[in-house]
Structure formats: structure tokens, C-alpha cells
Amino acid sequence: xxxxxxxxxxxxxxxxxxxxxxxxxxxxxxxxxxxxxxxxxxxxxxxxxxxxxxxxxxxxxxxxxxxxxxxxxxxxxxxxxxxxxxxxxxxxxxxxxxxxxxxxxxxxxxxxxxxxxxxxxxxxxxxxxxxxxxxxxxxxxxxxxxxxxxxxxxxxxxxxxxxxxxxxxxxxxxxxxxxxxxxxxxxxxxxxxxxxxxxxxxxxxxxxxxxxxxxxxxxxxxxxxxxxxx
Amino acid sequence: xxxxxxxxxxxxxxxxxxxxxxxxxxxxxxxxxxxxxxxxxxxxxxxxxxxxxxxxxxxxxxxxxxxxxxxxxxxxxxxxxxxxxxxxxxxxxxxxxxxxxxxxxxxxxxxxxxxxxxxxxxxxxxxxxxxxxxxxxxxxxxxxxxxxxxxxxxxxxxxxxxxxxxxxxxxxxxxxxxxxxxxxxxxxxxxxxxxxxxxxxxxxxxxxxxxxxxxxxxxxxxxxxxxxxx
DNA sequence: TAATGTATGATTGCATGCAATATAAACAGA
DNA sequence: TCTGTTTATATTGCATGCAATCATACATTA
Numbered sequence: 472x473x474x475x476x477x478x479x480x481x482x483x484x485x486x487x488x489x490x491x492x493x494x495x496x497x498x499x500x501x502x503x504x505x506x507x508x509x510x511x512x513x514x515x516x517x518x519x520x521x522x523x524x525x526x527x528x529x530x531x532x533x534x535x536x537x538x539x540x541x542x543x544x545x546x547x548x549x550x551x552x553x554x555x556x557x558x559x560x561x562x563x564x565x566x567x568x569x570x571x572x573x574x575x576x577x578x579x580x581x582x583x584x585x586x587x588x589x590x591x592x593x594x595x596x597x598x599x600x601x602x603x604x605x606x607x608x609x610x611x612x613x614x615x616x617x618x619x620x621x622x623x624x625x626x627x628x629x630x631x632x633x634x635x636x637x638x639x640x641x642x643x644x645x646x647x648x649x650x651x652x653x654x655x656x657x658x659x660x661x662x663x664x665x666x667x668x669x670x671x672x673x674x675x676x677x678x679x680x681x682x683x684x685x686x687x688x689x690x691x692x693x694x695x696x697x698x699x700x701x
Numbered sequence: 702x703x704x705x706x707x708x709x710x711x712x713x714x715x716x717x718x719x720x721x722x723x724x725x726x727x728x729x730x731x732x733x734x735x736x737x738x739x740x741x742x743x744x745x746x747x748x749x750x751x752x753x754x755x756x757x758x759x760x761x762x763x764x765x766x767x768x769x770x771x772x773x774x775x776x777x778x779x780x781x782x783x784x785x786x787x788x789x790x791x792x793x794x795x796x797x798x799x800x801x802x803x804x805x806x807x808x809x810x811x812x813x814x815x816x817x818x819x820x821x822x823x824x825x826x827x828x829x830x831x832x833x834x835x836x837x838x839x840x841x842x843x844x845x846x847x848x849x850x851x852x853x854x855x856x857x858x859x860x861x862x863x864x865x866x867x868x869x870x871x872x873x874x875x876x877x878x879x880x881x882x883x884x885x886x887x888x889x890x891x892x893x894x895x896x897x898x899x900x901x902x903x904x905x906x907x908x909x910x911x912x913x914x915x916x917x918x919x920x921x922x923x924x925x926x927x928x929x930x931x
Numbered sequence: 932t933a934a935t936g937t938a939t940g941a942t943t944g945c946a947t948g949c950a951a952t953a954t955a956a957a958c959a960g961a
Numbered sequence: 962t963c964t965g966t967t968t969a970t971a972t973t974g975c976a977t978g979c980a981a982t983c984a985t986a987c988a989t990t991a
Contacts, residue, residue, distance in 0.1 A: 484771050484974070486759065510943070520976040522752070525944090526759045529716065533763040535856070541714050542943055542982045557853040560802070564794035572790070623787040626765070627857060715945070740973070750946040755974090772952050772973055 485519060489527035492517070497536045497547055498633050500640030508537070508545040534630055550637050552691055558635045559684025565628055566612060567677040573618035574669050581618055582665060588614060589661040596654050601644060608657075609636075635687070642690035643697070649686050656682070715749060716756035722747070723757055727766045727777055728863050730870030738767070738775040764860055780867050782921055788865045789914025795858055796842060797907040803848035804899050811848055812895060818844060819891040826884050831874060838887075839866075865917070872920035873927070879916050886912070 483491075496502045508528065510521050517524070528545045531537040538548045573581070588611045595603035609632070616628045645653070656679045663672035713721075726732045738758065740751050747754070758775045761767040769775045803811070818841045825833035839862070846858045875883070886909045893902035 482771065484769075486974090511941095521943090522975055522977090526756055529756045529759050530763050533760050535853075541712065543984095544943065554853060557851040560798065560851065561795065561854055561857060564798055565791065568790065568794055621787040621790065623765075623784060623861070624791055627791060627861075631853070631857075714943095741971095751973090752945055752947090773954095774973065 485523035486526035486530070489517065489519065489523055490530040493527060493531055494534070494536060494633065497531070498636055500637065502547050504547055504549045504637075504641075506547045508547070510544070535634060550634070552688060555635060555638045555691065556684065556688055558631050559680060559687065562628070562631055562635065563677050563680040563684070565624065565631070566615065566680050567673050569616040569619040569621075569624055569628065570664075570676045571669055571673050572621060572624070573615050574664065574667065574672060576620055577618055582667075584614065585611070585618075585664055586661060589657065592657070593654070596650075601650075604650075605639075608653075611657075638687055638691055642687060642694050645686055645690060653679075653683065653686070715753035716760070719747060719749065719753055719757035720760045723761055724764070724766060724863065727761070728866055730867065732777050734777055734779045734867075734871075736777045738777070740774070765864060780864070782918065782925075785865060785868045785921065786914065786918055788861050789910060789917065792858070792861055792865065793907050793910040793914070795854065795861070796845065796910050797903050799846040799849040799851075799854055799858065800894075800906045801899055801903050802851060802854075803845050804894065804897065804902060806850055807848055812897075814844065815841070815848075815894055816891060819887065822887070823884070826880075831880075834880075835869075838883075841887075868917055868921055872917060872924050875916055875920060883909075883913065883916070 493502070510524060514521055514524055528537055528539065532539050532545070536548055537545050539545045577585075588607065592604060592607035592611060595601075595607055613628075613632075616625055619625070656675065660672060660675045660679060663675055666672075723732070740754055744751055744754055758767055758769065762769050762775070766778055767775050768778045807815075818837065822834060822837035822841060825831075825837055843858075843862075846855055849855070886905065890902060890905045890909060893905055896902075
């Protein structure tokens with residue numbers, strides 16, 4: 472046993488832990504859009520007092536994951552279709568920038584990492600593992616942003632993807648056709664990356680993100696039609 | 702006198718007012734980088750209790766304007782030269798996007814507004830009013846982002862410019878030469894805008910922001926050299 | 932009956948008190 | 962003198978209490 476027992480885990484302040492936990496629940500879809508956040512109720516559930524909870528709520532409001540109406544309380548931010556659209560519009564040039572920066576900095580090991588991650592995703596694709604595909608795709612894009620070496624870009628990107636991923640849970644899966652297209656694009660992308668062709672890779676990435684946004688929006692609209700036609 | 706006396710002003714929660722006030726002081730440079738924020742001291746100054754202050758501090762931490770070290774306290778975030786660099790790298794594609802979206806949406810009145818704002822800035826330039834020049838330049842860029850009609854873009858942009866503007870207060874003014882170059886670029890920009898030439902305007906905007914970043918970084922480096930050589 | 936006013940309960944907003952932690956100052960031993 | 966330890970003080974972190982506000986139901990009046 473190391474010198475660190477579980478007493479040392481609590482280095483993070485309570486409000487941080489609470490914010491992390493709530494953020495996770497919101498992004499994962501466990502807490503639905505519009506869900507009311509009753510302070511006393513939540514406090515009892517989490518076994519804490521209202522002060523750190525209220526601080527956590529303020530944090531998540533800045534991240535646009537929670538809405539606070541004065542004297543009325545907090546609720547999980549409603550996620551509008553226009554917002555998802557706006558997020559992908561921004562993500563496209565940001566991920567393009569990330570890729571340009573990353574390719575300018577990466578060493579051979581970095582490029583190999585990208586190739587490996589791509590291969591892992593492709594393996595999921597061939598195994599019909601859609602969840603694995605999604606997770607590896609997210610990891611692939613995150614890795615590129617990390618390799619870019621810009622803390623500001625990383626933080627901005629994380630905030631935007633946190634919000635965009637919320638859309639995933641009220642949208643049906645992509646059609647096989649769209650899935651195939653996305654994979655084909657990724658194939659072209661990794662080739663351009665391994666070729667060290669920054670302009671080509673940059674353009675592919677931008678268009679890929681825009682296209683992903685279109686797919687997500689279509690899925691959401693489809694989901695909404697299915698709901699209303701019931 | 703209207704029906705609203707000053708009793709109705711307090712609709713905003715205390716923590717919001719406090720956050721706004723602190724943000725303003727940090728962005729304006731009244732609170733210097735690294736300045737310690739003693740809770741009790743600040744509370745007495747502002748005439749409030751610690752609870753809303755602490756909530757405000759959490760808000761500004763998410764905005765990267767304040768750093769909190771657990772059990773050690775909050776301080777105004779140190780602004781590093783690399784951070785300013787990263788911010789302008791991101792602002793360039795974001796403002797390009799903003800201009801593209803804005804030009805696709807603006808009506809003739811919108812275009813006229815842009816022309817008017819440009820003229821106002823040029824007037825300041827000819828009057829050797831550097832402060833006016835700066836403020837009108839900021840307003841010009843903000844107006845474009847507003848016209849883009851994307852709340853997400855607007856919020857992201859506001860956060861980034863808040864942070865970048867902090868650099869202004871520890872950097873010497875631009876040289877006349879750089880000032881001239883910036884104005885010339887603005888002239889080309891407004892012409893492309895009024896021509897409804899989106900690709901041209903888009904490119905000019907992107908390069909203009911990148912160039913502004915270079916200017917700001919050069920100024921900061923110059924300022925640091927002057928300090929250390931004293 | 933519709934509209935307005937009033938009272939009650941629930942919930943949030945803010946202030947304060949106590950506990951936990953970090954900084955420093957004082958001190959003891961080598 | 963230096964180093965390690967202890968003690969004191971200041972400051973933050975968290976919990977709780979009270980005040981302000983809002984929502985609901987009910988009562989009153991036109």
C-alpha cells in the first residue's frame with residue numbers, strides 16, 4: 472500500500488467535485504434538458520450542504536450547461552437545434568486550426584499515435600461496434616486538439632464538444648450510409664495526415680466537421696418528427 | 702421621471718453584479734495580474750458577505766480570469782504571452798467565420814452600420830485619437846460578431862477578447878507604422894465588405910486578426926525588454 | 932363567474948459561524 | 962547558525978440560519 476490512503480483523494484474542493492459530477496450527468500444525458508435542480512433535494516442526494524452545490528451550479532451556468540433564473544432556481548439548459556448548429560459551425564474552423572497546429576508540432580511518434588487511433592476506430596467500424604466507433608472518433612479528435620498544444624484551444628473545444636454531445640442522446644443513430652461516408656472521410660483524412668500534407672488534411676477536417684454537424688442536425692430533426700408523428 | 706425608481710434595479714443577483722464588477726476591473730487592468738483576492742477584504746470593500754463573492758470568484762475562474770488554489774485563495778490569473786498568442790490564433794478563424802455569417806445575413810442597413818462604424822474609427826485615426834481608435838476598432842469587430850447571429854460564437858468571442866484585452870495594459874502602444882498598416886487593412890476590409898465580396902473580406906479579416914496578434918505580441922515583448930533593461 | 936387580493940408553503944439568496952488548512956513565528960536541539 | 966518542530970494566526974471551505982421571493986390555493990368583490 473502506498474502512503475496515500477483514500478484520505479488524500481479529497482484534494483479537489485467539494486464544489487469542483489460536484490460540478491464535475493453534474494457536468495458528467497448532463498453531458499451523458501442522465502439529467503435531461505429542462506430538468507429542475509432542487510437545491511435541498513440534490514444536497515441530500517449528494518450528502519453535502521447547499522454552499523458547494525450553489526457554487527457548482529454557478530460554474531455550470533458559465534459553461535452553458537445550466538440555466539439559472541433568479542429566485543426561481545436552476546435547471547438543465549434546454550438545448551436548441553440552432554445551438555447545435557452554431558456549435559458545429561465553430562468547431563469546424565477550430566478543429567481545422569487544431570490539426571494545422573498539431574501537424575506542425577507532432578513528431579513521428581505523434582503521427583503514429585494518430586494512425587493507431589484511426590486503426591482502432593476502423594476496427595470498431597468493421598466489427599459493427601457503433602458505440603466503440605463513436606468513442607474512438609471522439610478520442611481521435613480530442614487527441615488532435617491536445618497535440619495542437621494550445622490550452623486555450625483545448626478548453627474552448629472541450630466546452631463546445633460537451634454541449635454538442637448532449638444532442639447525441641435525443642437523436643437516432645446515423646444511417647449506415649452516413650456512417651460509411653464518415654468513415655470514408657476519416658480514411659482520406661488519415662492519409663493526408665500521414666502524408667504530412669497540411670493544406671489537404673486541414674481542408675478535409677473542416678469539411679468533415681461541417682458534414683458531421685449536418686448529420687447530427689438531420690438526426691435530431693428526424694427524431695423530432697418521429698416523436699410528433701406518434 | 703419614469704415609473705421605475707432605483708428600487709427595481711436590483712433584479713440581478715448579487716453574485717452576478719460582483720462578477721461583472723470584478724471582470725470589468727480585471728479586463729480594464731485595474732486589478733493586476735497575480736493580485737491576491739482576499740475574501741474578507743473584498744467583502745468589506747464591496748459591502749457584501751462572502752457567499753456571493755465566492756460564487757462570483759468561481760464564475761471568473763471558469764472564464765480563466767481568476768485562478769483558485771484550494772485553501773490558498775484566489776488571485777487574478779497571470780496572463781502569459783503564450784496565452785495571448787493562442788487567443789489570437791483562435792480569434793482569427795472565429796472572426797473570419799463571424800464575418801462570413803454576418804455578410805450572409807446583413808441587410809443594407811447592416812452594411813451601412815458597418816460603413817458608419819468604420820468611418821467613425823477613421824475619423825479618430827485622423828484626429829490622432831488613439832484611445833478612440835482602439836475603442837471603435839473593438840466596437841467594429843464586436844458588431845460583426847453580433848451581426849453573425851450566433852449566440853455561441855458571441856459568447857466564445859467575448860470570453861477570448863476579454864482575456865486578450867488584458868494584454869493591452871502591459872504593452873506599449875503600437876508604433877505609428879503598425880497603426881498605419883492596421884488602418885490600411887481596415888480600409889481594404891470595409892471595401893470588400895461593401896462590395897459584398899465574402900471570400901475577399903473573409904480572407905482579409907483572418908489575416909488582419911493574425912497580424913493584430915503579431916503586433917500585440919511584439920508590443921508585449923518590447924515592453925518586457927524595456928522593463929528588464931532598466 | 933371573472934378578476935383581483937391575500938395568506939400560506941416552498942425555495943432561493945445572502946449572512947454568519949465553525950471547522951479545516953495553510954502561513955508565520957517562535958522555539959528547541961544539534 | 963541551521964534545521965526541524967511546535968504553536969499561533971490568518972484565511973479558506975463548508976454548514977446552517979434567517980430573510981426575501983415566488984407559486985399556489987383560497988377568499989373576496991364587482
